[in-house]
Amino acid sequence: MSRFWTTTVSDLTxxxxxxxxxxxxxxxxxxxxxxxxxxxxxxxAIRACQAEQLRRYPDPTAQELREAIAQTxxxxxxxxxxxxxxxxxxxxxxxxxLAERPVQTLDTTYGFYPVWAQLYHSTLTEVPVLADFSVDxxxxxxxEHAVVLANPxxxxxxxxxxxKIERLLAGNP
Numbered sequence: 540m541s542r543f544w545t546t547t548v549s550d551l552t553x554x555x556x557x558x559x560x561x562x563x564x565x566x567x568x569x570x571x572x573x574x575x576x577x578x579x580x581x582x583x584a585i586r587a588c589q590a591e592q593l594r595r596y597p598d599p600t601a602q603e604l605r606e607a608i609a610q611t612x613x614x615x616x617x618x619x620x621x622x623x624x625x626x627x628x629x630x631x632x633x634x635x636x637l638a639e640r641p642v643q644t645l646d647t648t649y650g651f652y653p654v655w656a657q658l659y660h661s662t663l664t665e666v667p668v669l670a671d672f673s674v675d676x677x678x679x680x681x682x683e684h685a686v687v688l689a690n691p692x693x694x695x696x697x698x699x700x701x702x703k704i705e706r707l708l709a710g711n712p
Contacts, residue, residue: 551658552654554650557650647692
């Protein structure tokens with residue numbers, strides 16, 4: 540099968556997911572596992588779905604969801620992008636905004652960023668986190684490269700404050 544791959548794909552360093560422990564008593568917070576079951580409201584919504592709804596594709600524009608998010612966040616639906624999970628959204632962002640450009644991220648963060656960078660021919664620079672695993676905003680601002688951050692950061696769980704994000708944006712438009 541590999542003989543059909545493009546050079547870009549055959550040269551990729553594959554992403555290696557973290558360990559998947561067999562024990563049901565362990566939670567992997569970095570993969571969005573949750574200590575609690577879904578709320579009763581979620582379960583009720585699932586039970587209320589009709590079989591007809593479940594056998595068809597949903598609205599490809601996710602119009603109702605985009606409208607709800609837009610209303611909650613004081614945006615217009617055209618300002619809301621919905622995808623099939625964060626990896627797809629990141630792929631669209633990388634392809635449309637970051638491909639073939641220099642990008643910086645943290646040296647301790649979501650492990651798929653190097654794969655996106657390689658796939659989309661971006662030069663990736665990893666900026667070290669501080670001793671307490673927090674983000675060194677000054678180090679990120681020292682470069683004019685695009686910045687890709689998970690917030691809160693994975694796997695540390697530490698989040699940048701709104702003020703630090705605004706400072707980073709102002710310093711690197």
